[in-house]
Amino acid sequence: MNIESGDRLFTIASCGANAMTLLLDDPAEVVALDLSIPQLHLAKLQAACIKHLSHQEFIDFTGVDRENVKPEERVRIYRAIKGSLELPTQEYWDSRMEAVEFGVMHCGDFDINIRTAAEDFFFVALDQSDIKRFLSMGDDMKEQSDFFENVMNTKYFRRAVKRLIQRLLSDFNLSIFPDVDYPKFYGRRMEEICKTIPAKRNHCIEYILTGGYSGKYNLRDYQLKENFPILKERIDRLEWIQGELTDWLRKYPLSKQPMFDCVCVSNVTDWLTIENHNLAIRSAGKICKQGGRIVFWNGQGMAKYWPSEMVDTVLKVEHEIEAECVKYDRMIFWEPLRVATVL
Known part of the structure; x- marks a missing residue:
């Protein structure tokens, strides 16, 4: 996103991870929007x-x-901090103590699907000792690749991947998706990741195979100990907003508030038709400063792109940056990151 110190950023809030990670680049403000009230809580x-x-x-x-x-x-930790929460957020979590007891990062619909898939599919398809051994690999990529191919990549494992994808897709409106064999599509990406990306430095693969994070390997940037003091100092730079993306982007210019230096639409447009995806990107182009970046991504097989009339007129597509970002993709679900600079 080419963030500079003092920039003003827009992002999708989701569970807060993306927004909090952006604080590491020292923006003056991060405005984080989400339609989901539970996500914002x-x-x-x-x-x-x-x-x-x-x-x-x-x-x-x-x-x-x-x-x-x-x-x-x-529960003890929650009770120690609950008084610092806004009343609606406090009431929300007070009524969901089972989620607090379990660990709140595991209680979203997506997280539950991942965890139950690990328990129902991967723990059946693979010996858990083999999963643990694989997750410790990555110093010798030939060793990791050979272990995956010879030990893990069985018909039972491939069936587990297929069932995982089928479970995740059950939450989507498939009528707006291209007609693609998604389990096969994602299965190829799973194999590629397992053979080419160091497992012990890939928190995503641990999450998929075990349904959680042990803390023994890599974590997300906002969870890392070395980043914690920085986030603690900057956490008040976040502004959380509840709203629908296309509507909020369309109305934002009327607010007379400053434009953004960067706009991250995340993968929200996976839930939108092509027409509404294009509408969202056009609106993003109107609230992002000249020279600022717009970023989004989509699920594998659901590729959406920049509206054609914007390319080379409103936006410069950063093809080299997009290609470079593929090297850092750790999850099986995504198409290449889309990056463009506002002209």
Whole structure:
């Protein structure tokens, strides 16, 4: 996104991870929008954790190495910080203490699907000792690739991947998706990742195969201990907003507020028709400063692109940056990142 210190950023809030990670680039403000009220409550809770807790308390509470932290400890931590939450967020989590006990980062619909798929499919298809061994690999990529091919990549494993994708796609309106064999599509990407990306530095593959994060390997940037003091200092630069993306982007110019230096639409347009996707990108181009970046991504097989009339007139597509970003993709679900600069 080519963020500079003091920039003003727009992003999709989701669970808060993307927005909080952006703080590491020292923006003056991050405006984070989401349609989902539960997602915003989770984002606000995580932000409060970063502001008021130690790093160890933060990862213990949210659910890293979940099985080795007692539910009562997570409840204790929640009660210690709940007074810092806005009343609607506090009431939301007060009514969902089972999620607090379990670890809040594991309680979204997507997370539940991933976890149950690991338990129902991957723990059946693979020996858990083989999963643990694979997740410790990555120093010798030939060793990792050979282990995956010779030990893990069985018909049972491929069937588990297929069932995972079928379960995840059950939440989507498939009528707006291209007619693609998605399980096969994602299966190829799964194999590629397992053979080419160091497993112990890929938190995504641990998440898929086990349904959680042990903390023994890599975590997301906002969860890392070395980044925690920076986030704690900057956490108040976040603004959380509830709203629908296309409507909010369309109306934003009427607010007379400053334009953004960068706009991240995330993968929200996976839920939109092509027409509404194009509408969202056109609106993003109107609220992003000249020289600023617009970024989005989509699920594998659901590729959407820049509206054709914007290319080389409103936007310069950053093909080299897009190609470079593919090297850093750790998840099986995404098409290449889309990056463009506003002209």
